[in-house]
Amino acid sequence: MRLTPQQLEQFDRDGYLFFPGLFTPEETRTLTDAVPDLYARREAYNVREKGSDAVRTNFAAHLTSEPFARLARHPRMVQPVMDLFDEEVYMHQFKINGKMAFEGDVWQWHQDYGTWLNDDMMPTERAMNVAIFLDDVNEFNGPLMFIPGSHKKGVVEAKHDLTTTSYPLWTVDNELIAKLVERAGGKDGGIVSPKGPAGSMILFHSCLVHASSSNLSPWNRVSVYLSLCAVSNHIRRFKRPEYIAHRDFTPIACLPDDCLLQPYPVDVPWKNGMPASALATTSEPFDQLKKAA
Template sequence: MKLNETDLKRFDDDGFLFLPGLFSEDEAQMLMDEAQAIYKQDREEVWRESSGVARTAFAAHTYSEPFRRLGRHPRLVEPVEQLLGEKLYMHQYKINAKAAFDGEVWQWHQDYGTWARDDGMPEPRAMNIAVFLEDVTPANGPLLFIPKSHKQGVLEAGHDLETTSYPLWTLDREAVSRLAAEGGCEAPIGPKGSVVMFHGNLVHASPPNISPLNRTIVYLSLCAVSNHITKFTRKEWIAHRDFTPIESLEDDCLRELVDNRAAVAAE
């Protein structure tokens, strides 16, 4: 899959690109069923909110076949190769849940700020791809972006170790207010199967989910191979150390699993 000139300009201008319905509903549902099974597992890669519900499942591509295939899907890998101009490796992989009523906040931050400070990533030649596994609405804790903030470089941040179960380098209110006055604030919303690609320096957050609607998103953090991390302070399943270039699978790699499951259910 290749981005067109309009897509490339929008990404350069705003720092993100929203692609509604890039995956079919049944592809997204198959992945959602797999995510729910993972959240029930007692493994160190699954982190939980203070209420006990799942918050994040790390490195699912290493122990789940559907998520392994998603991590090598050409609709995700090829556009980032196009933008970064070289082969990629998987820096981080996580399935973030915003459980109905209990999903907690993700504070304002830049992902590359954490990758640089904690992982020694040399340059912001890495980016995120978010895949909606459930409908994302204005009510269930959508991502919030500040367009154009990726052009500000790495901003000063404080290390928040207390607000949630996940430590994060966060921005203060003054910085966020200044950036929003310049670029505004947007929340991409859309049906399950939609995808958002966003720059590693784009300032973003998400509010708590007090609605009765769950919201689950998979995040692939893809990095140029030549830009791999140099510090190994975080666990390998959080910041990966396998810099092998990703080789894309065929475009129907998820459809094959969907069809196989349907065939088994029909027997």
């Protein structure tokens, strides 16, 4: 899938593109059917909600599950990012965010690149998120909220929130959020929330400020997020475990467009368990580690 000049212009202006129903129900079903088994595993890569057994985030499913390994190589998700960067990309992070019915907690206002810069020493914002809805998303089940154009501000000031939820996040304070929303149009479009059927896809800039509210509805809102980074922009520090911030900078080789419906062979190295090395971390920059070696 290639982006049109009009889409490139819209992305530059707003910081995101929305593709309702891009994946068919049959394609989406191959993914949703694989989620319960992933969520049931008692592994470090399943982060559960604070005070609940509900999964908040599952990391690295593309290394443990064949359907998600194929999704990680899907041209509809990967090619648009390569178009924007004019460069090959690697998988920086792969998440399945739960936002389960009645139990899905908030995701505070943040920029993803803020975390990648502060924790992973990613040099620039040449990284991107691609999200696909595995459930229908409506105004009640905690949809994503974006501040259009906020990516134009670059990296904004953030603080490390270690207490609000079960997952630490570099968050943006309320005063700055209010200013960004007003700048984007206030009550007339200062916050937008793409909603649509399962199989819809969002492409959004790593500096776009976004959040989501808790899910008090009886409907799950499970979504997959591919965080794709330009190969030349790979992270320089392994402060976070490998299952969160990946260390394989090999360019992604796309599969054919029907890869969710056909059993193309894929490598699933963690299928039988995550290696101990995936938990290892270091505060030393990657360049210094190379010199020491």
